[in-house]
Amino acid sequence: MGLFTELRDSVSRVTNRLFSEDEQKRIGIYGPPNAGKTTLANRIARDWTGDAVGPESHVPHETRRARRKENVDIERNGKSVSIDIVDTPGVTTKVDYEEFLDYDIDEEDAVRRSREATEGVAEAMHWLREDVDGVIYVLDSTEDPFTQVNTMLVGIIESQDLPVLIFANKIDLDGSNVQQIANAFPQHETVELSALEGDNMDEVYDMIAEYFG
C-alpha cells in the first residue's frame, strides 16, 4: 500500500470516529441525592432492554458507583436511537455519616457508606468532565431547585457544551412544582415525569431521541 493511500485511510478512520452519527453516545444521569436518578435509569433500561441498572432506595447515596447500561435502543417515530445510560451517584459538597443513622443503619455501615459516597461523587464529577456526551439532569419536583449544587452542576455541564435536558421527577407526589424547576433553569428544556409510576414517559423518550439521537 502506498504512503498516500495509508495516509488517506488513516485520516478517514479518524474523521469517521470523530463525526460518525452511529457512534454510541453516553448519556449521564446527574442530579442531587434522592432525586430518583436510579429509578429513572431502571425505568429506561427496563422499557428498552428488559434489565435494570441498579438497586433503588429512599436512603440517600444508595448509588455510590457510576453504572453504565450499554446499547439502550430507543425507538421513536420509526427511527432507532442507541445510547449508553450512565447512572451516577448524587452530587453534593458534604457527606456526614450521621445522616445514614436515621435509616436504621448501624454506625460502622454508615461510615462505610459515607466513604463510598464521597468516592462516588468524585467519580461522578470525573465522568462529567471526561466521559459523557450528554446529560439528563434529574430533580425532585417537590424540592426547592434553587440550590448551589444545582446551579454549579448545571453551570459545569453548560461549560462542557453538553446537550442537557432537565427532568422534573416525582410529579406523582403532593407538593410537586414543575414550574419552579422550569423557572430555575429557563435556558433548558424541562420535562415532567414520574419515573416510579411511569408517568409521561412518551414525552421523555421523544425528548431523549430529539436531544441525544
Added chain:
Amino acid sequence: MPEVKDPSDGVQIDLISGERMEGMTGMEKIRMILDGVREGNIVILEQGLTPDEESKLIEVTMTEITPADPEDFNGIEIETYPRGETDAGLFSRLMGKDESSKLTVIGPANQIETLHKDETLISALVSRK
C-alpha cells in the same frame, strides 16, 4: 478592636481579592480554599471559580472528607450569587473570561449554615469549631 487571645475564640474570615487569584493555577486556588476551610476559616472570593475549577473543588473536597470523624471535615458549604444572564461568546470562554465578579462564600459544612440567599444577599450563620 477587641483582642482575641486564643484563635479558637473566633472565626477567621479570609477575603481573597481577584488580583491575588489571578496568577494562580486552578489547583493552587483549590488548595488555598480547602486549606483555609479545613482550618475552620470562612473563605470569601472576590472573583469566583470557573465551572471546571468548581468541578475539581467538589472532587478534591470529596477525597478529603473523613467519614469516621465528621467533626474534623465533612465537606464544604458554598454559596455564590446567581450567575448573570450574559452569554459569553466562545472566544471569551476559551480565554476563561466569563466568570468575572462572582462573589463566592465557602466554609466548612460542620460550621456554616446558610440562613438566607437571594440575588443580592447571602446570609450565613457560622459557629466556632
